[in-house]
Amino acid sequence: MPRRSQGLPLAATVLALSIGAGLAVGKAMMAPPARRPPDSAPGRTARRSHFGGFQVVGRTVTIRAPRDQIYRMWRDPVRLPDFMEGLSSVEVDGDRITWVVQSPDGPFPVQTRLVEDRPGEALAWRSVEGANIEIEAKVQLRDAPGDRGTEVEAHIAWRPGMGIVGHWAAMLRGTDPAIRGKQDLKRLKMLLETGEIATSANRKAD
Amino acid sequence: MRALTWHGKHDVRVDTVPDPQIVNPRDAIIEVTATAICGSDLHLYDGVIPGLQPGDILGHEFMGRVVETGSKSTLKKGDRVVVPFTISCGACFFCQQQQFSACDNSNPVEKQEASELLYGHAMSGLFGYSHLTGGYPGGQAEYVRVPFSDVGPIVIPDGVSDEQVLFLSDILPTGWMAAENADISDGDTVAVWGCGPVGLFAIQSALLMGAHQVIAIDHYPRRLELARKLGAKIIDYTQTHVLEALMEMTGGIGPDAVIDAVGMESHGFSPDRMMDAVKQKVGIGADNAHALRMALTAVRKGGRVSIPGVYGGMADKFPLGALMQKGLQVRTGQTHVQRYTRQLLHRILEGEIDTTFLISHRLSLEDAPTGYRNFHGKQNEWTKVVLTPGAAAGASTGN
CATH class of the missing domain: 1.20.5 (Single alpha-helices involved in coiled-coils or other helix-helix interfaces)
Known part of the structure; x- marks a missing residue:
């Protein structure tokens, strides 16, 4: 059928x-x-990122200034505290550089060594053996398209001393390194493009 | 010094506050000789703009005499200047494109975070407005610290009164840019929603730019009358079906360009506006976009939409379909004031543009709270309030 x-x-x-x-x-x-x-985005923008226990933050800003001028500012970093609010001072001794960072618990010195120096292109610093934090920072400079100046990309990788809890605690206290880093780069941009850092304060700080 | 300060919704006071100082090298200090209350100050007065703090000095339309200069200011003591409400560095990528209200460097870094969350980017600093735009102390005061004084202020020659040039600070360039954004050519009909100061200047500008006809829409008789005097045809929406009338007045085509000079606090009794009003009241950040919705429906196919009206948040029931299906072009933004001040000053000096017709009331700075109350509550009669610091309280003159 x-x-x-x-x-x-x-x-x-x-x-x-x-x-x-x-x-x-x-x-x-x-x-x-x-x-x-793999996509074209920097690794730090990945939804899930693994940097082997390191915390990585970074940011790119475009500054209307020549690469060499920006390079010189970072090569001789004693002027950086002028615009980096998280930095109270920088001491230079040859290729050894001590960055005194303002932390919620007071001044926090970070001893580093210059590990990469390509004039007009890149600088990198790494914490020395026995430093109180394991950290690496790098600044890369590229010509921006058209006449827009220079793309400044800075990133910092560190092993969080207090783990994820410490990271969140820092964020809640307003010292999130990603935000602080971004703000400092914007201040650098203001300084280089306008010669001053914008403030709405109506009077000089006493 | 004396200054008008904000303390909450419908609560502004004239207080004694510390005088400003030169803080940065490009600063100048201006002694204010005339300052005005702007329609967008009423958004602050109504508490619908986020990011204001008690004690903030309001005011972004002001002019005066230079009394102090920083080491890198190009102004001279004694110069009479009008100061744009947008603070712009003149050097960044955006200023170089003449997109001054998008300046990268005038909004203090720490103030940019909220805007980045809300809008994706932070805009330039503005005088006397929200902390989203820097929280700069404003011009309804005896003195103002003016940053980037080598870029913004325009020096005014002798022989013109303060009232003839004061509106170069905001509303005249804003009306002009609104008309420019409508991309007017011969034969065009331009419909303008809102006959407040910006709407009226947009009408004036559109006619100067050669519009065939300008149709003004409002419900305040006195404001409609001012529009008619400028040469516009008028529609009173309490008397007339606006959409139908616009079609009939344009040969069944619709206006070639529409200008929303109303912004986030529109009036009227349509269901969408009522819903917006409720949401605004309970503070869920909804903009009342009634005028804009109507403008998008009215504009002809392939037409242009210019939005000088101020919005700050989100809008529901937005006619996105009309926008896409009709192939509309939208241009908007806070005014790039510095782009227009020189040519508009020239037009004022040549007698092509008169802005003084707008001023209905002149008050002492001491009476500024009265000015706010009436500019807010009696919009028909109070079309524009000019404040003079130093004058005795009660020394007001109205028309």
């Missing part, structure tokens, strides 16, 4: 399809995620 003979294969097909679908779903759940090409 045509009906019956058709009925069975139909049922078998439906069954097979549903099992197949089940298998496909199972396979999708078990298999590693589909391979995606």
